[in-house]
Amino acid sequence: MSNDVYGYLLPDLNKDYAGQLKNYIGTNSLKIQKIEKNKLFNYPAYLIPNKYAFIFDIADGSNSVNATYLIDYNEYDPDTADIGFPANPKERLDILIDTLINMIKITNASKMVVSITECNQIETIKKINFSEMREVIHTDFEEYQGPPDTLYEIIC
Numbered sequence: 001m002s003n004d005v006y007g008y009l010l011p012d013l014n015k016d017y018a019g020q021l022k023n024y025i026g027t028n029s030l031k032i033q034k035i036e037k038n039k040l041f042n043y044p045a046y047l048i049p050n051k052y053a054f055i056f057d058i059a060d061g062s063n064s065v066n067a068t069y070l071i072d073y074n075e076y077d078p079d080t081a082d083i084g085f086p087a088n089p090k091e092r093l094d095i096l097i098d099t100l101i102n103m104i105k106i107t108n109a110s111k112m113v114v115s116i117t118e119c120n121q122i123e124t125i126k127k128i129n130f131s132e133m134r135e136v137i138h139t140d141f142e143e144y145q146g147p148p149d150t151l152y153e154i155i156c
Helices: 015-027 089-107 130-144
Strands: 003-010 031-034 054-059 111-118 124-129 150-155
Touching (some): 003 089, 015 089, 054 089
Parallel strands (some): 124 150
């Protein structure tokens, strides 16, 4: 299975914000990389960004290709698990949410669209406010006990 986190930020980043985001990405323990919009699998046409958006993918770390441990929502044995993250799934999810929040704040984004899925399947689209982002995402993970296969349109 492939757990995936990908999305974009709007509006287009000016040079100051782009530089600050690049610095943040360089110091973040997660692998945040810029991708092309054709990698936004199963996004509806009305949510495909223009060519100027900062489009990204987030993986577990520098050698990872997806967010397997970050969002799988399994509880690991802290004494035997060597996953590079906390054993508690809520704590791992907080790492992702904190990263998304920081990306929004650093860039002064007006909107972030991000999907959190298993195998790129988007079952639900939710339009939420930035202030409720943490609560909504945690609630969805609790309900599904895993990646909620949801695309979040976060209005800042």
